[in-house]
Amino acid sequence: METVLYLDELSKKFGSLQAVDRLTLQVEAGSIYGLLGPNGSGKTTTLGMVLDVIRPSGGSYLWFGRSISNETKQRVGALLETPNFYPYLTAKANLQVVADTKQADHRHINKMLDMVGLGTRSHTTFKGFSLGMKQRLALAAAMLNDPEVLVLDEPTNGLDPQGIAEVRDLITRIAAQGKTILLASHLLDEVEKVCTHVAVLQSGKLKANGPVGDILSAQDQLLISAEELAPVLQLLERLPYVVRFAQDKNTISLTLSEGYTSTDLNRDMFAQGIVLSQLLVRRKSLEAQFLEITQK
Amino acid sequence: MNLIKTELRKILQYPTFWVIMATYVLLQVLLIYFSSSFMVSGQSLGKSLYDFPNLWMRFSYIAYFFNLLLGILVIVLITDEYSYRTLRQQVIDGRSRTEAVLAKFYVTLGLAATGTIFLLIMGLLFGLIYSKDTSIGAIFGKIDYLSYFFVQAVGYMCLAMFFAFLIRKSGLAIIAFLAWSKIVEPIIHYQIDDSIDRFMPMKVFGSLTPTPGQEIIDGLTSPTLALSPAWAVLPALFYIALLVLASILLVRLRDL
Known part of the structure; x- marks a missing residue:
């Protein structure tokens, strides 16, 4: 199977804090890979490094077997921490900016807005959105050019039960299309319900990894x-x-x-x-x- | 091209941009209009201020003061990208860090071009109405001052851009920009010899639009060693390149 993402001894130090400590793992195509760990365990830092916004202190990573470039970035849709948009622009205008960056077809914008249930709100400015709507807009942005891989950082954080159910449903639907998903979460049942593989992180160290069945469903x-x-x-x-x-x-x-x-x-x-x-x-x-x- | 298109999408729908640009235009029109009644040695400057071809020199000197406003606008546009975390999102989505800086550099070029065209229109307007001499030769006699002003505006905004990428917070970056251009560097000028300080960035940018009537003042006191506008272009371009490179380096070396 093709390896989508390969991390080799990836490390990050913030001052004296070792946020990520020689992390080695690989994500295969078609898997839903959960990055599980308590808050502050280095999940977001790890994702930040492979998404090119945090500079690693050591180690390396490869996307699709090569180093990161605009071309590999455009094959990955990512949502890191918060939904990041221009508050004064409408949902549609924000997605136009994203489409420019991803060199995506602008005709997909309306389709994506419909898919996340924001079709009727496309002319509302981002600052007028509820948290759930912001999160859904971010998912629409991440999927704008039909990427092979989705990277999602705590996608259900701060959502109400209905929003959580919607986002999880969306993830499973996307995964059913054969896409690879890398999902960071501190919610065990989320990872157990959604993921096929899991890596457990604590204090920046890899504690365990493998298929969810092996790691999380230990013997009774x-x-x-x-x-x-x-x-x-x-x-x-x-x-x-x-x-x-x-x-x-x-x-x-x-x-x-x-x-x-x-x-x-x-x-x-x-x-x-x-x-x-x-x-x-x-x-x-x-x-x-x-x-x-x-x-x- | 794609970079510029995206920047335009963001800027043209941004109310703050229009407020700052409106302020820029309004204050400049007011100053240009009322400067004819300024008193110099007990005499009103009068409508001779609008005489071609010296009008270009005077107008670009007036516009020089408003570069601060353009610089503040650039700081706001860049630090916004940090507070909205959109810079990091663009790097995630498919842009290199160098492109992220270049996009802002293109914005400064665009703003400087806008400022220059605005000055051209104001010059033609006031000149054609009030100038005694409106022959083609007079009109275009010293129009090269517009190009000096363009370089100066780019220089000011690149300094602002550098502080914005360095500090990332709008308030502090604006303070640093104003403090450096109006207080810190001028203090350094007093401390060191004219032959050296004329090559310092703010002095170089200032030399591009010399004070009108400087030749008269020079005649009365000892002449300044400031560079002539034409000579200041080269070091100004050097500083612009340096500031852009430093900004790129900053963004490439740090976490977003």
């Missing part, structure tokens, strides 16, 4: 207890599919390797004459998983 945890814990512990030692277990007073918590469920465990226990008094499957919350990743 089981809690068991029995009258006598000693034979249970002995058996757990010998069961090959138990990844780890730990005793906590009267209960034992354990994780099973992939493909095994509580049924397997219960059957094996019973076969050895052990009757469990409690068997509880606990799905780890996204938050718990995230904390686990970032505290490694």
